Amino acid sequence: MNIEAIIVVLLLLSPTAWAGSQSAxxxxxEPETIKTFAKDVEKYAAAQGARAFIIARVGRPEKELPKGIKYTHTAIAVYSNIELETGETVQGYAIHNLYQNADKPNRSELIMDYPVDFFWGAQQLKAGIIIPTTEVQQGLIKLIAEGKNTKLHNPKYSVIANPLNSRFQNCTEHTLDMLNAAIYQTTNIKQLKANAKAHFTPQRVKTNPLKLMFGSMLMKDVTTKDHPRKVATATFSSINRYLAKYQLVHKAVEFYSAQRAVAI
Structure with missing residues (x-):
């Protein structure tokens, strides 16, 4: 394999190009610009009455993303009591993430952060927002409040994890697992994967199969071992299509700076 081909593979398949799913x-x-945008996202969600919602960011330049992939990191935001360093308690959104480990890219951990942290490394001031129905929101809140979201975490990380089995996991699959746990009121992984296989359609990863093969040989966090012949993974867009199909979406938008929301 020549050096030019290796560079192409690294650009297309590196964790930063694919997932953008590390803590920034x-x-x-500019910090103030990020803070303003993050606050605007919070204000928008609160104005819609969202107690829990799906949130996504763009962690890489759009031109580096594979065709059809619009966001690189997805998580669940929950309206919460937040204790500041001063000891004061305020209300706002806490974001529950699965983040890839920086020093062990084939492993992940669950981390709670806040909108400013979430958008700190964003390449665009754009957020994907899916506000599910009240019942799904309540299920997510209960799941997280009881700490049962941790039961859904698989630390074996792959940027193109197959969401229809439990061999590996990425941030968006973890988000999907949490949604299904809220919808079906179970944390039984075997049952959740059976339900996903029956009702959820992953998004095809449209890239050269040889690049995927070489990427899996070169990089610990890229593998196709959990996929059949065609590679497909969970994305923000595929989650939106899934929830919309079963009438579980209250509102879904792409949110931009200057408080502009575009329905999707």
Whole structure:
């Protein structure tokens, strides 16, 4: 394999190009700009009466994303009591993430952060927002309040994890598992995967099969071992289609700076 081909594979299949699912360290925009955008997202969600919703960010330049992939990281935001460093308690959204480990890219951990943290490394001031029905929101809140979301975590990480089995997991599959746990009121992984297989349609990963093969050889966090011949994974868009199909969406938008929301 020549060096040019290796570079192409690394650009297309590196965790930063695919998932953008690590906790951000560097900001692309000015801190105050990020803070304003994050606060606007919170205000929008609160104005819609959202107690829990799906949130997504763009962690890489759009031109680097595979065809059909619009967001690189997805999580669940829950309206919560938040204790500040001063000891004061305020209300706002806490975001429950599965983040890829920076030093062990084939492993992940569950981390709670807040909108400013969530958008700190965003490459665009754009957020994907899906507000599910009240019943699904209540299920998510109960799941997290009881700590049962941790039962759904598989630390074996792959950026293109197959959401129809439990061999590996990425952030969006974890989000899907939490949604299904809320919908079906169970944390039984075997049952959740059976339900996903019956009702959820993953999004095809449209890239050269040889690149996927070489990527899986070169990088610990890229594998196709959990896929049949065709590779497909969970995405923000496929989750939106899934919830909409079963009339479980209250509102779904792409939210931009200047408080502009576009229905999807």
């Amino acid at each position: 360290e560097k900001a692309t925009f």
